[in-house]
Each structure stands twice: as structure tokens, then as C-alpha cells.
Amino acid sequence: MTPYALTVDAGVRDLRAADHLLHTLAAELALPEGVFGCTHLVRGDRPRVVLSLALPSEPLLRTARERLTDRGHDLSPGAPDAAGRAVVYPGVTSLTGTLTVADVLARSAIDRVTVLGTSTRPAPETELLTRDHVRPQWQDGDLVLTAMPAVGGTLVPFEVPDPTPCCADH
Known part of the structure; x- marks a missing residue:
């Protein structure tokens, strides 16, 4: 994976909705072919599915962060774990x-x-x-x-x- 990653917590509770959101974000952000978009299960007090985007460059990371923040998404740096389920990936x-x-x-x-x-x-x-x-x-x-x-x-x-x-x- 790449060091240019961020986590998107949109409060999604199921994989199907998370898959749909990842595809929507990839299209809205016009992400290039080399991007990985994954889902990650979060357990604990507030179980949910968070998304991670691994981007090929720092400028693309900055742009994605700005656009997602403008849309009101809760973001954090890096991926939440190393075991994501890939939805958007090359090929x-x-x-x-x-x-x-x-x-x-x-x-x-x-x-x-x-x-x-x-x-x-x-x-x-x-x-x-x-x-x-x-x-x-x-x-x-x-x-x-x-x-x-x-x-x-x-x-x-x-x-x-x-x-x-x-x-x-x-």
C-alpha cells in the first residue's frame, strides 16, 4: 500500500452501502486507475464500516482530502488497518x-x-x-x-x- 492514504468515516453500517459509497467517491473525485479503495469493519461501541483510499501521490491526497472535507466527511490520516477489503483497485x-x-x-x-x-x-x-x-x-x-x-x-x-x-x- 501507499503512504498517501486516508480513512473516510461516513457512518456506514453495511458493506453494500460502503461499496456504493466508494464507487461514488471514486467517480466524483475522478480518481485515477492506481487508486485502492477499501472497506474496513470497525467494532466496539459504534460498529460501522469505514473506507480507506490509498492514492498514488501526495497532491492527489491533498485534493481528495479537501473535497471530502468540503462534503462533510469525517477523515483521518492513513488506513485504519492493514486488512482492508478492496472494492476499487487496479484492474x-x-x-x-x-x-x-x-x-x-x-x-x-x-x-x-x-x-x-x-x-x-x-x-x-x-x-x-x-x-x-x-x-x-x-x-x-x-x-x-x-x-x-x-x-x-x-x-x-x-x-x-x-x-x-x-x-x-x-
């Missing part, structure tokens, strides 16, 4: 449809793909059905996509695009 727009693991790694900032419940990495030719929703997480300085097995030897990202809210059928 994310090219991760649609079905791709091989090798394609995912070549087209995006994702450093590796892991498969839930296994210690081995998937073969480069293994197909990943992206469902147009690929949310890797930072782990020890690497951007890692966790996937799970699917039909026919394929993989899908662990995080589903439209999760069913808890107790939706009650």
Missing part, C-alpha cells in the same frame, strides 16, 4: 464473466488466489466465475482473493454479490 473493471486464475492475476492488482479449505493454490487454468463481484482482501501486504469450489471444477469468489440478510425469512 477491477476487467474482472467480469468467467476468467482463468491466470487471467485474474494478469489483469488486476490481485497477487494470489486461494481456495477456502485448502492449502494449495488453484492451477492457473482453473476457471473463476466472477459474478462481476470480486472483493479481495489485504493479507500480509498481498491482495488475496479467496474463492470456493463450484460446479464442474470451477471457482467462485467467496463473497457473493447479493447476500441474503440475516433472518430475511423471519
Whole structure:
């Protein structure tokens, strides 16, 4: 990650709203391709989801800080932790449809793909059905996509695009 980072606390309580806000901010600020926008869960007295923006330069950081402050967002320097869930990152727009693991790694900032419940990495030719929703997480300085097995030897990202809210059928 970059030293040019800031945290945005907009009082968001769920990941879907945080994802939407990150996309909105990236568009409004006309952020360049090299930006990382992540979500971070904050626990404690006031549980919420905060956002971090990692920017490629100090002038861009200053501009983003000024514009976000003008919009009334609560900002703090740096990222809240090193384990953010990436929503905006280099190559994310090219991760649609079905791709091989090798394609995912070549087209995006994702450093590796892991498969839930296994210690081995998937073969480069293994197909990943992206469902147009690929949310890797930072782990020890690497951007890692966790996937799970699917039909026919394929993989899908662990995080589903439209999760069913808890107790939706009650």
C-alpha cells in the first residue's frame, strides 16, 4: 500500500452501502486507475464500516482530502488497518464473466488466489466465475482473493454479490 492514504468515516453500517459509497467517491473525485479503495469493519461501541483510499501521490491526497472535507466527511490520516477489503483497485473493471486464475492475476492488482479449505493454490487454468463481484482482501501486504469450489471444477469468489440478510425469512 501507499503512504498517501486516508480513512473516510461516513457512518456506514453495511458493506453494500460502503461499496456504493466508494464507487461514488471514486467517480466524483475522478480518481485515477492506481487508486485502492477499501472497506474496513470497525467494532466496539459504534460498529460501522469505514473506507480507506490509498492514492498514488501526495497532491492527489491533498485534493481528495479537501473535497471530502468540503462534503462533510469525517477523515483521518492513513488506513485504519492493514486488512482492508478492496472494492476499487487496479484492474477491477476487467474482472467480469468467467476468467482463468491466470487471467485474474494478469489483469488486476490481485497477487494470489486461494481456495477456502485448502492449502494449495488453484492451477492457473482453473476457471473463476466472477459474478462481476470480486472483493479481495489485504493479507500480509498481498491482495488475496479467496474463492470456493463450484460446479464442474470451477471457482467462485467467496463473497457473493447479493447476500441474503440475516433472518430475511423471519
